[in-house]
Amino acid sequence: MLKPSPVTPDKVKRHNLARVLRYLHEDGELSRSDLVFLTGLNRSTIGALVSDLAEAGLVEEVSGVGGSRGRPSLVVRTNSSRNFVLAFDLGVDRIVAAAVGLGGEVLATIHRPRKDGPYPVKEAIAAILESTDELFTSLPTGATWAGVGIAIPGVVETELGFIRKAPNLGWIDVPFGQMITESFRKQIGVCPKVVLGNDANFGAVAEYVRGAATAASSVVYLTGDVGVGGGVVLGGEVLTGSSGFAGELGHLVVNPAGQPCNCGSRGCWETEVGRDAILSAAGFLPGPDSFPDFLAASIADPAAMKLALAGVGGWVGVGLVNLMNSIDPHYIVLGGHLAEIYPYINEVVIKRIDQSRPNAHTRARISLPSLSLDSPLAGAAEAAFAPLLSDPLHEMDQAFVLI
Numbered sequence: 060m061l062k063p064s065p066v067t068p069d070k071v072k073r074h075n076l077a078r079v080l081r082y083l084h085e086d087g088e089l090s091r092s093d094l095v096f097l098t099g100l101n102r103s104t105i106g107a108l109v110s111d112l113a114e115a116g117l118v119e120e121v122s123g124v125g126g127s128r129g130r131p132s133l134v135v136r137t138n139s140s141r142n143f144v145l146a147f148d149l150g151v152d153r154i155v156a157a158a159v160g161l162g163g164e165v166l167a168t169i170h171r172p173r174k175d176g177p178y179p180v181k182e183a184i185a186a187i188l189e190s191t192d193e194l195f196t197s198l199p200t201g202a203t204w205a206g207v208g209i210a211i212p213g214v215v216e217t218e219l220g221f222i223r224k225a226p227n228l229g230w231i232d233v234p235f236g237q238m239i240t241e242s243f244r245k246q247i248g249v250c251p252k253v254v255l256g257n258d259a260n261f262g263a264v265a266e267y268v269r270g271a272a273t274a275a276s277s278v279v280y281l282t283g284d285v286g287v288g289g290g291v292v293l294g295g296e297v298l299t300g301s302s303g304f305a306g307e308l309g310h311l312v313v314n315p316a317g318q319p320c321n322c323g324s325r326g327c328w329e330t331e332v333g334r335d336a337i338l339s340a341a342g343f344l345p346g347p348d349s350f351p352d353f354l355a356a357s358i359a360d361p362a363a364m365k366l367a368l369a370g371v372g373g374w375v376g377v378g379l380v381n382l383m384n385s386i387d388p389h390y391i392v393l394g395g396h397l398a399e400i401y402p403y404i405n406e407v408v409i410k411r412i413d414q415s416r417p418n419a420h421t422r423a424r425i426s427l428p429s430l431s432l433d434s435p436l437a438g439a440a441e442a443a444f445a446p447l448l449s450d451p452l453h454e455m456d457q458a459f460v461l462i
């Protein structure tokens with residue numbers, strides 16, 4: 060026979076420390092009164108919790124502005140530069156790395172372009188290790204390294220740190236979490252927790268937590284890269300499906316008479332609105348090297364680009380209509396190249412939505428990313444912070460300090 064373990068004062072305290080730290084991480088600086096209001100805890104409890112978090116080096120109290128009757132007031136804020144995670148976004152044509160402080164402050168970033176095509180796993184690990192060395196040099200001695208988050212353009216079993224498939228990287232069944240942990244230990248002797256996730260899922264979470272969709276409970280985030288990926292947050296939870304394949308929105312069939320897709324189907328959404336489809340429509344050669352020229356041409360002659368991309372805009376609209384009808388999210392955030400072409404296709408997209416949903420009572424708000432980092436990278440940082448935000452003092456005991 061089993062029964063739940065009893066709720067002890069220690070468990071309650073750990074839970075409340077986590078709540079306070081999460082509010083400060085997601086909402087920014089807050090007064091003790093704000094924390095009393097948000098948590099429903101009394102003032103002396105909040106005082107004790109803030110003291111514990113400050114003693115652990117996670118938060119600090121500083122003079123704020125706007126105190127009552129002109130008096131300076133104290134506000135509590137995260138100690139961003141002293142507590143950080145490393146976030147990585149592995150793309151087909153680049154790896155982007157960032158050190159992100161508690162509270163979401165971006166402390167340093169690195170962008171490494173690479174040649175399009177299959178990405179040998181060893182090369183990806185080497186790039187992560189090199190980026191880590193570089194990021195460390197820009198961080199202060201004594202800073203605490205709390206975790207690692209890695210965004211992958213593929214199907215990821217997050218719990219196991221296992222990549223089932225990442226077709227555009229050329230990866231199938233890669234125990235990447237274990238491999239990167241061992242590599243960190245070999246190279247620098249230590250490694251905090253590593254969390255892997257699908258890049259679009261991470262993007263959706265980042266937009267939900269601190270981006271365009273913070274006021275909503277449901278958001279679809281679309282990555283626009285060589286292909287199109289999707290992440291869905293519903294009621295605050297990432298939609299994973301029965302086997303982790305939910306969100307393969309780039310493979311919604313929108314045009315059964317269309318081009319073959321690398322998934323084996325035909326006329327998938329990404330064959331109509333992926334990077335190479337856009338380049339072809341605009342008269343450029345497919346491939347990453349053409350994209351900067353395409354963007355420059357768009358800026359030079361927006362009217363011509365609107366004409367050239369009208370067909371692509373129509374297909375973007377068809378896919379968005381399907382998402383609105385099937386998911387009914389509050390927001391759909393267009394990331395990557397979809398964000399870059401949106402100024403040239405928005406009129407066509409809206410027209411298509413109006414035509415296809417004339418009697419709809421609701422319409423998702425179409426938005427562009429509003430974060431200072433790429434959304435998947437910001438989401439990787441959020442995932443890396445998750446253990447610290449769940450049990451702050453315990454995780455601080457496990458964390459590593461830069462010397």
Ligand SMILES: [Zn+2]
Binds near residue numbers: 309323325
């Ligand atoms: Zn497909």
